[in-house]
Amino acid sequence: MSTPTTKKPTKPTKKPTMNTTAPTSALNVSRTTATAARVLRQLRHDPRTIVMMILIPCVMLFLLRYVFDGSPRTFDGIGASLLGIFPLITMFLVTSIATLRERTSGTLERLLAMPLGKGDLIAGYALAFGTLAIIQSALATGLAVWFLGLDVVGSPWLLLLVALLDALLGTALGLFVSAFAASEFQAVQFMPAVIFPQLLLCGLFTPRDNMHPVLEAISDVLPMSYAVDGMNEVLRHTDMTATFIRDVLIVAGCALLVLGLGAATLRRRTA
C-alpha cells in the first residue's frame, strides 16, 4: 500500500473558517459566572483538595513561626513574603491541572464548539480560583497577624489585596503552561520549572540587591519578585508607598498579560 503523497502539493484553497469575527469573544457575565460556579462545584465534590488548599498555608506559617522562635524579625520578613507566595503556587497548581483535565477530557472541545467565549472560560476560572484565594489568604493573613504575632505596620487589607493578585497571577500562569503539557506528569513538572526559579530569586532567601547582578537583573523581570516586594512594603510602611503601587500594578499587569496569552492557547480548531 502506498499513499499518493504527490497528489496534492498542499495548496491551501479557500479555508472554511470565519472565526475572525467571533461575536462571543466579548466577556459575557452569565456565561462567566456559570463557568465559575461549575468550577467551584467540581471542587466541592473534592473536599479534601479544598481543605488542603486552605489549611496547608496556615500550617506552614505556624511551623515557620516556631522555626524562627528566637528571631521574630526573620519570621516577619519570611512570613509576609510567604503570604504572597502561597496563593500563587496553589492556584498555579490547581489551575494547570484543572485546565489540563478540561483539555484531555474533551470538555474543552465541547465547550469551544458551543457559544462560549474564550474570555468567559478564562474569566470563569479566574473568578472561581480568585474566590478560593480570598478565603485562603484571609485565613492565612488572619492567623499570621492576630495569632502568630506577624508584625505588620500597614493595613492587613493591603496584604489581602496583594495575595489576591498573586492568586490571579498563579491562575494565569497555570492556564498558560497547561497548554504545553500533554499529561498531568508534565503539568506538575512545570511547577519546578516555572515557580522554583522565581522562588529562589524573589528575595525570600536574601534581599535581591545582595544577589549577583545577573541574577538581580533576572529577578527584576520575574513577577513574583514584585509580589514579595509588595508584601514587604505593607510590612514596613503605614501608608501605601509609591513602590507598593508600582508592585501591585506590575503583578496585576503580568496577570492580565499572561491571561491574554493563555486565551491565545485555547484554540477552537485543533489538529
Next chain:
Amino acid sequence: MMNYSSGPPETESRTLPTPAVRAEGLTVVRGPRTVLRGLDFTVPRGQITGLLGPSGCGKSTLMRAIVGTQAKVTGTLDVLGLSAGHPTLRTRIGYVTQAPSVYDDLTVRQNLDYFAAILTLGRAASARRTDIDRVLADVDLTTHADSLAGNLSGGQRSRVSLAVALLGTPELLILDEPTVGLDPVLRRDLWNLFHDIAASRGATLLISSHVMDEAERCHRLLLMREGEILADDTPDALRTRTGSETVEAAFLHLVDEAAAAGRRKETAR
C-alpha cells in the same frame, strides 16, 4: 388554485433551499497524513444520515470538520448555509464526541445545568429545568440524575454526553457513535428518539456507527473507506445496486470492490 405553487417538488425545493451540509473537495490533514481526501457530498435536511466505515477511515475527523473543531481543513464545507465553524452555528449544532465529554466530578444534572447555561443564554430557570428533565428522560437517566458522572457505567456516561447535545433545539445533530456499548433495548429507544427528532422538528442528524443493523434505520448512508466516500445513497438503493440482502453485505461488497480497484491501480503503475 395558484398554479405556480402547485407542484410538490417545487415547493419542496423552496422550503429546503440549502442542504444541511455541503462539501466540495473537502480535505483534512492530521499530523503527517491526509485523513480526508477531497470529499464531495451533501447531507439533506430533515433526515438521518448514517456515516459508516472501518475504524480509522476518518468518520470522527469529518464530524469535527463539520462542527468546526478540526484544524487544517481545506476545500468547501458549508453547514446550514454558512461556512463550517461560523460563530452563529455554535448554538444551532448539537455535537457528541466519540469519547464521552462530561465532567466526572459533577453529577449528571450539574453537568446538564452547566452546558444548558452556556447554550441557552437568558432562558428562564424553570424553562431550563424542563429542558433538562426532558433530555434526562430521553436518554433514560432520570433515576441517575444526582449520581456523579464519574461513578456511572460506560454506557451511562456516554448517554450523559448525548443528553448534552440534545439540550435546546439544535437544527443539526452530529453524533459520533452515540449507541456504542449500549444494550439492544436502549439502542432501539434511542433510534426511535432520533427518528422522532428528525420527524417532529425537521432536524438533521448525522450519526456515525459501526453497527450495520443501525444503518438500516437511516434515511441515507455515507459509506467511507480510507478518507474517501465509497457510496452516498439510501439503504435500499445500496442493497439493490450491489445485489445484497443487507447493508452489511452491500458495504462489504463495496469495500472489496474498492480494494480490488486499488490493487489494480497499484499493479498498473
